[in-house]
Amino acid sequence: MKIVCILLLLTSFTLHALEVTFCYEDRNFPPYIFSTSNNEQPKGLMLDLISLSAKDAGITVKFITKPWLRCQKLVKQNQANALLAMIQTQQRSQVFAFPKIKKSKQAYLFKGEYAIFIQKNGPFDLDKTKHLLINKNGLNLSVYYPLAKYGLSAPLGYVVRKILEDKNVLSSLNLTPIQGLKFVANGKLDGFVIDRKIGIYLSKELQLDHKLMATKHSLLKTKWHAAFNKEFYQTHQKPIDNFWYAFEIHRAHLINKWSLK
Numbered sequence: 001m002k003i004v005c006i007l008l009l010l011t012s013f014t015l016h017a018l019e020v021t022f023c024y025e026d027r028n029f030p031p032y033i034f035s036t037s038n039n040e041q042p043k044g045l046m047l048d049l050i051s052l053s054a055k056d057a058g059i060t061v062k063f064i065t066k067p068w069l070r071c072q073k074l075v076k077q078n079q080a081n082a083l084l085a086m087i088q089t090q091q092r093s094q095v096f097a098f099p100k101i102k103k104s105k106q107a108y109l110f111k112g113e114y115a116i117f118i119q120k121n122g123p124f125d126l127d128k129t130k131h132l133l134i135n136k137n138g139l140n141l142s143v144y145y146p147l148a149k150y151g152l153s154a155p156l157g158y159v160v161r162k163i164l165e166d167k168n169v170l171s172s173l174n175l176t177p178i179q180g181l182k183f184v185a186n187g188k189l190d191g192f193v194i195d196r197k198i199g200i201y202l203s204k205e206l207q208l209d210h211k212l213m214a215t216k217h218s219l220l221k222t223k224w225h226a227a228f229n230k231e232f233y234q235t236h237q238k239p240i241d242n243f244w245y246a247f248e249i250h251r252a253h254l255i256n257k258w259s260l261k
Contacts, residue, residue: 018239019060022050022226023071023080027155027176030201031258032085032110045258046085046109050226052254053246057239068157078229085109085224087159097233098225099244106248108223114160115214116152116191117199119184123147124191127216133191134217139167147190153180154193160220164193177202185211193219 024046028035033044042063054061064080074080076095088098099107116133118124124133124147131143144152151171154161164170171189180192181199185208194202196214203209226244233240 017058017060018236019062020054020082021062021064021080023064023066023074023083025068025071026065029198032198045254048254049109049247049250050084052250053243056246057243059239059243068155075229078232081232082226082228084226086227087222088225089159096227097230098227107244108225109247110224112222112224113196113218114193114220115196115199115218116193117181117184117212117214118191119187120211120213125213132217134215134219139219141167144169150189152191152193153189160193163219178206181206181208181212
């Protein structure tokens with residue numbers, strides 16, 4: 001009788017579980033997201049955190065991959081329910097639902113730290129000098145402009161790309177992270193901005209770590225979020241809040257599991 005009751009409860013839970021479609025960029029961003037073939041299970045530190053937190057909140061997860069701007073469009077239209085990983089800005093807060101900071105300051109996925117990847121021993125390898133490419137005030141234009149040749153780049157649709165554009169240093173080239181790092185290594189781009197850990201992983205995968213290095217200081221330090229369609233969030237606020245707050249429970253364990261210090 002007890003077994004029957006348990007089975008009925010589990011069946012009821014499954015029937016009433018909230019299904020959420022998460023869209024993430026169709027790129028290789030180790031260790032957070034590893035690109036896989038269509039037949040392989042998606043894997044990566046960030047996807048593990050999503051899956052574990054969703055299970056705690058009674059949410060069934062479906063992952064889809066698209067270009068980053070396409071993910072944003074799909075979630076705006078509620079053709080996908082959420083996207084990752086997104087930096088919160090004032091403009092984006094008007095379009096997407098983010099965790100309410102007052103309730104929990106830990107309801108984020110991971111912290112991102114965006115460095116400029118430059119050529120080792122190249123003109124911008126300045127960290128050992130007093131003329132830093134990035135200082136406490138950000139990109140040091142008085143250092144960059146005299147040495148600038150090809151411009152700096154970052155992935156399309158990223159907050160850091162807008163920073164480069166606003167400072168009038170953005171290259172006209174639209175490059176993926178892998179393309180950008182290769183261009184820098186070959187001396188065809190002054191620098192490429194990407195999260196420090198992702199850039200280091202990709203440099204090693206591309207066997208370019210002997211040619212590339214990240215600036216000591218970061219252009220941007222921020223938090224990454226799983227952002228939701230606003231209407232979807234308003235309809236399912238409680239399970240989504242529980243999902244967000246579960247990040248804190250699993251984050252440290254997963255960081256240790258993936259040896260990400």
